[in-house]
Structure formats: structure tokens, C-alpha cells
Amino acid sequence: MQGIVIPISMVPGNSAIHRMNPLPKLLWTFGILALSFSTRNIAVLGIAFAIGLLLVFYSRITSAYLRVALILFPISLTLITLQSIAPAFPRPWTTIAAFGPFNIYQEGIYSGISLLLRIMAMTTWAMVTIMTSHPSDIFTSLKKIGMPYVLNFILVMTLQLIPILQNEFGTVLNAQKSRAMKGSGFGAILPSMVPVFVGAIERVQQLSISLESRAFGSTGQKSSFRQVRMAFSDYFVMALGFVTTGLATYWVIIDKSLDWSKSMTFSPIFAVSLVLSATIGFLVFVIFAIRAALSA
Amino acid sequence: MSEKKPVIEFKDVTFWHGGGNEKPAIKNINLKIYEGDYVALLGLNGAGKTTLQLCINGVIPNSIMGDFEGEVIVYGKDTYDTPVREMAKMVGMVFDNPEFQLSQMSVAEEIALGMESLGFSYDEMVETITEVLDIVGLQGLEERSPFGLSGGQQQRLSIAAALAMEPKILVMDEPTSNVDPIGKEEIFSVAAQLNREKNMTVIMAEHEVEVMAAYANIVIVMHEGEILLNGTPEEVFSNVELIQKLGLRLPQVTEYAHRLNQLNLASIKKPYPVTLNSAIERYKDIL
Numbered sequence: 001m002q003g004i005v006i007p008i009s010m011v012p013g014n015s016a017i018h019r020m021n022p023l024p025k026l027l028w029t030f031g032i033l034a035l036s037f038s039t040r041n042i043a044v045l046g047i048a049f050a051i052g053l054l055l056v057f058y059s060r061i062t063s064a065y066l067r068v069a070l071i072l073f074p075i076s077l078t079l080i081t082l083q084s085i086a087p088a089f090p091r092p093w094t095t096i097a098a099f100g101p102f103n104i105y106q107e108g109i110y111s112g113i114s115l116l117l118r119i120m121a122m123t124t125w126a127m128v129t130i131m132t133s134h135p136s137d138i139f140t141s142l143k144k145i146g147m148p149y150v151l152n153f154i155l156v157m158t159l160q161l162i163p164i165l166q167n168e169f170g171t172v173l174n175a176q177k178s179r180a181m182k183g184s185g186f187g188a189i190l191p192s193m194v195p196v197f198v199g200a201i202e203r204v205q206q207l208s209i210s211l212e213s214r215a216f217g218s219t220g221q222k223s224s225f226r227q228v229r230m231a232f233s234d235y236f237v238m239a240l241g242f243v244t245t246g247l248a249t250y251w252v253i254i255d256k257s258l259d260w261s262k263s264m265t266f267s268p269i270f271a272v273s274l275v276l277s278a279t280i281g282f283l284v285f286v287i288f289a290i291r292a293a294l295s296a
Numbered sequence: 297m298s299e300k301k302p303v304i305e306f307k308d309v310t311f312w313h314g315g316g317n318e319k320p321a322i323k324n325i326n327l328k329i330y331e332g333d334y335v336a337l338l339g340l341n342g343a344g345k346t347t348l349q350l351c352i353n354g355v356i357p358n359s360i361m362g363d364f365e366g367e368v369i370v371y372g373k374d375t376y377d378t379p380v381r382e383m384a385k386m387v388g389m390v391f392d393n394p395e396f397q398l399s400q401m402s403v404a405e406e407i408a409l410g411m412e413s414l415g416f417s418y419d420e421m422v423e424t425i426t427e428v429l430d431i432v433g434l435q436g437l438e439e440r441s442p443f444g445l446s447g448g449q450q451q452r453l454s455i456a457a458a459l460a461m462e463p464k465i466l467v468m469d470e471p472t473s474n475v476d477p478i479g480k481e482e483i484f485s486v487a488a489q490l491n492r493e494k495n496m497t498v499i500m501a502e503h504e505v506e507v508m509a510a511y512a513n514i515v516i517v518m519h520e521g522e523i524l525l526n527g528t529p530e531e532v533f534s535n536v537e538l539i540q541k542l543g544l545r546l547p548q549v550t551e552y553a554h555r556l557n558q559l560n561l562a563s564i565k566k567p568y569p570v571t572l573n574s575a576i577e578r579y580k581d582i583l
């Protein structure tokens with residue numbers, strides 16, 4: 001009865017980051033988010049990613065982190081492939097190599113690397129926050145700073161519903177298999193979605209009656225069972241995060257010398273091998289994923 | 297009991313579910329339930345048990361679409377113009393599918409949900425959680441995920457969540473239909489204990505006639521939206537032919553008593569015994 005696993009959930013631990021209030025962690029994460037979206041500078045994004053990785057090691061969530069990163073990273077590799085031939089940059093583009101019918105552009109390689117680093121930096125910081133905080137504590141903190149009660153509930157419920165629906169989906173799939181129906185491929189997945197979907201609707205209807213019967217959604221004074229306290233150190237880390245990420249974001253926006261898209265050049269050999277390995281990396285991942293999905 | 301005021305009163309209640317249903321789900325319901333009653337609601341699927349129960353805390357007519365006629369008065373409050381969250385302080389609801397009633401990350405938070413809505417203080421919540429977990433026998437599971445519990449435990453958790461709001465009336469809709477036999481027994485005994493020790497009014501829709509005959513002091517038989525029989529278990533189950541015609545089960549001892557009469561092997565007077573103990577009493581007289 002306890003096979004339920006939320007894919008990205010808390011990894012119990014006792015590191016200083018675990019013990020911290022979720023709010024400073026969230027603030028840092030949003031700060032890094034803002035910084036990452038404000039620059040394409042490879043060095044800045046790379047440093048943000050590297051610090052994120054250090055926090056992963058420090059809080060001892062490495063294996064849980066890797067389980068997610070090993071899916072996310074290969075998928076993000078497509079950014080390098082796609083960007084190299086069609087950069088998200090204003091023309092003119094500088095051709096550094098031809099690759100069959102495609103040209104590989106200098107701006108594309110730069111853009112691909114920086115987008116990859118941006119995604120890895122943001123998700124790494126986000127995972128540190130999520131994997132070191134009890135979800136209820138995160139939600140309680142958000143409620144405290146004014147997130148609507150109902151929105152909060154929707155988040156909690158969604159988090160609960162995902163593994164349950166996954167389970168039900170698996171059950172239905174198995175049932176179909178044992179009735180000697182085709183148990184793999186899209187032909188089997190589609191019909192099994194229907195009972196899961198119908199079940200989900202029924203569940204939500206029943207739940208809403210049950211919640212209402214427990215006075216949920218009352219307009220009066222509410223209280224919170226989960227107690228999350230802000231210690232002095234939490235305020236300090238929060239202020240530090242605000243200043244650091246704020247100043248860094250400001251700096252990357254105003255300092256035009258950080259635009260390395262033209263100045264940073266790549267050799268044709270490097271460009272081609274990077275694009276090739278990114279593409280192969282992604283394809284290998286896809287093959288593994290399909291085989292895992294079909295054999296499950 | 298007759299001089300007491302009823303705590304629940306249905307006056308000529310009829311309800312049509314929305315969506316153009318011609319036939320009402322419940323029809324001309326007149327019913328009085330008194331404090332401390334343990335009411336068993338019997339009836340086939342579709343008889344209207346759930347619909348009737350949802351009228352008690354005002355989910356019908358306030359939250360479920362449809363046409364409502366008549367009046368339901370609960371502890372002096374007309375459900376028609378009392379918000380459900382107000383009714384929730386008096387009426388606790390437990391439904392058939394335990395898993396569908398749960399939503400929180402931990403058992404403790406599941407129980408706290410209703411109390412948070414009513415603004416209980418933290419200390420009150422902690423105290424109440426321990427208390428209700430004790431009542432339903434789930435001590436020590438505060439931090440567990442509600443979804444990792446067995447069906448019987450989940451159902452007892454939903455009872456605990458209802459109890460946390462200190463209701464005077466506990467409405468249970470087929471609370472054991474998704475629960476294994478041991479889990480069933482636990483739920484019945486929790487309900488009986490609350491009824492006995494806290495004088496809580498219990499209204500339970502349930503197919504287990506044997507158990508209901510033993511615990512309930514009132515049995516109501518519904519059919520196609522109407523109340524056909526309403527009385528003590530002995531009175532109600534003595535209508536053997538009618539109950540059998542409806543396709544409902546009877547307590548075994550009642551059925552035997554009736555059969556003995558039919559075969560002229562004995563002449564057992566109505567009301568028939570409904571539990572083994574009362575049967576033994578009766579047969580002592582005969583022998």
C-alpha cells in the first residue's frame with residue numbers, strides 16, 4: 001500500500017538547508033530565475049549552475065537530484081542542436097561550419113550553450129528548494145505571505161493526484177494486459193485513459209462535497225496547523241538573497257560588455273562535435289526512454 | 297423519547313437532481329430523528345439514501361443542482377438558508393469511497409483541514425487530533441500519508457476528520473463498502489461507541505442488515521425515493537414479505553423465524569427477533 005512516489009519530492013535530511021525556512025530558499029530560487037532570464041552570458045549562468053550543484057552536494061540530495069537531472073539534461077541537449085542551426089538571435093548570423101544541408105552558426109552555438117545552462121541553473125536551484133523543504137511547509141509559508149487558500153489547496157491536491165493517477169493508469173493498463181488486450185503502444189494507452197479520466201472526475205466531485213462538508217472555503221478567520229517559523233538566520237539569508245540576486249540581475253542588464261555572443265568564437269571542429277554529441281545524447285536517451293516505457 | 301424535540305426533521309421533502317430528471321430522487325420525505333438515535337438507512341442502489349443524507353447538512357439544495365421542495369430543519373436551523381460550512385459544525389459526513397475524501401499530505405493535516413477553516417487555535421488542533429485519532433484507533437499515524445493507509449484506516453481517518461469538528465450528528469454513507477471485513481468491524485464499532493458514549497446521533501446507510509439490527513434503534517427502508525418503513529428494527533424487519541419483495545436482505549434470525557412460521561413448525565409472534573441474542577430469549581420462552 002505504500003508504492004506511491006512523488007517524482008520530485010522532499011529528500012529527508014538534516015543539512016542547514018533542510019532546516020531553513022522555505023521562504024529564503026524560494027526567494028533565492030526566484031532571484032536566480034530572474035538573473036537567468038536577464039542574461040545569456042555563459043559565465044554568469046555557468047556560475048549560477050555550479051553554485052546550485054554545490055548546494056545539491058552540500059544538502060546531500062545528489063542521487064535524487066540526478067534522477068531528475070538525467071532526464072532533464074538529455075532533453076535540454078536538443079537546445080544545442082536546434083539553436084546551432086536556427087539561433088534565437090537577430091541576423092546576420094556567422095556561419096562556422098556546414099553540416100549536410102544545415103549551416104552551423106556561431107550565435108547558435110553560443111545561444112544553445114547559454115539556454116542549456118539557463119535551464120540547468122534554474123532547475124538545479126528549484127530542486128534544491130523542493131527537495132530540502134517539506135511540501136506542506138512550502139505551502140504554509142506561501143499562505144502566510146498571502147497566497148490564496150484555494151490556490152494553495154489546488155497545488156496540494158495536484159501534487160497528491162499525480163502519483164494516484166499514475167497508479168490508476170498502471171492498474172488499468174495491467175487489467176487490460178491480463179484480459180489479453182494489447183498492453184503496449186499507444187493503442188493500449190488511449191482506451192485506458194478513459195476510465196482513469198472518468199475516475200478522476202468522480203474523485204474530484206466526491207472530494208468537493210467532502211471538503212464542503214468540512215467547512216472548507218469558509219470566509220471567516222482561518223488558522224494554520226502547520227507551524228513554520230522564521231528565525232533570525234532565515235531573515236538574514238533572505239535579505240542576502242534579495243540583495244545578491246537583485247544586484248547581479250541589475251548588473252547583467254546594464255553591463256553591455258557581458259554580451260559575448262559575437263566575441264566568443266568556437267572552432268568548426270568544436271562546433272560540429274558539440275552538435276553531434278548533443279544530438280546523439282538526446283537520441284540515445286529517447287531510445288532508452290521508449291524501451292523503458294514499453295517494457296514497464 | 298416521544299416528548300423530546302427532533303434534532304432532524306424532514307417536512308415533505310422532494311428533490312429532483314438537475315439535468316432534466318423527471319423522477320425525483322427522493323419524494324415526500326417526512327422524517328423525525330431524535331438526539332442519540334442510531335438510524336440505519338436501507339434500500340437498493342438508487343433508492344435515494346445518498347440524496348436523503350446530503351439534505352441533512354444542506355449540500356442539497358445549496359451545492360448540488362436540482363429542484364428542492366419542502367423543509368429540512370437540523371437543530372432548529374433551516375438547511376435552505378444555512379451555509380453548508382455552518383452546518384458542518386453540527387453535521388459530520390463520511391462517504392463510501394474513503395480515498396476520494398482525502399487530499400492532504402499527512403494524517404494530521406487531513407484532520408486539521410476542517411479545524412483550520414473554522415479558525416481553531418494551534419493548541420486546540422493538536423489536542424483534538426490526538427483525541428480523534430485515539431477514538432478511531434489510529435494513534436501514532438499523524439505523519440503518515442493518508443494515501444498510504446489501508447482502506448479501513450482511510451475510512452477511519454475520514455471519520456476522525458469529521459469528528460474533529462465536533463459534530464452532534466454523524467452521517468455515514470455506506471462507510472464500509474470499500475473496506476475489508478476487519479476494517480468493516482472497526483468502523484461499526486467506532487460508530488457504535490460514539491453513539492453510546494457521546495450520545496452522537498448516527499445516520500448510516502448500510503447493507504449489512506445483521507450489524508444494523510444489532511446497533512440501530514431505528515431502521516428506515518427506502519424504495520424509489522420514498523420511505524416505505526420506519527420503526528424499530530423489530531417492527532421493520534417483521535415486514536418480511538415486503539422487504540423480500542424489494543430485494544433486500546433480512547437478518548438471518550428474522551428470516552428463520554418467518555420460515556418456521558410458514559412451515560408451521562412454530563408460531564412465533566411478530567415482531568420477530570432480529571438479533572441472535574433476542575432470538576435466544578424468545579426461543580427460551582417457546583421451549
Ligand SMILES: Nc1ncnc2c1ncn2[C@@H]1O[C@H](COP(=O)(O)OP(=O)(O)O)[C@@H](O)[C@H]1O
Pocket residue numbers: 313314315317320321322339340341342343344345346347348
Ligand atoms: N448527481 C446526480 N445526478 C442525477 N441523478 C442522480 C444523481 N445522484 C443520484 N441520482 C439519481 O437519484 C436517485 C437516487 O440516488 P441515490 O440517492 O444516490 O441513491 P442511493 O444512495 O440509495 O443509491 C437515483 O435514481 C440516481 O440515479
Ligand SMILES: [Mg+2]
Pocket residue numbers: 342345346347469
Ligand atoms: Mg448511495
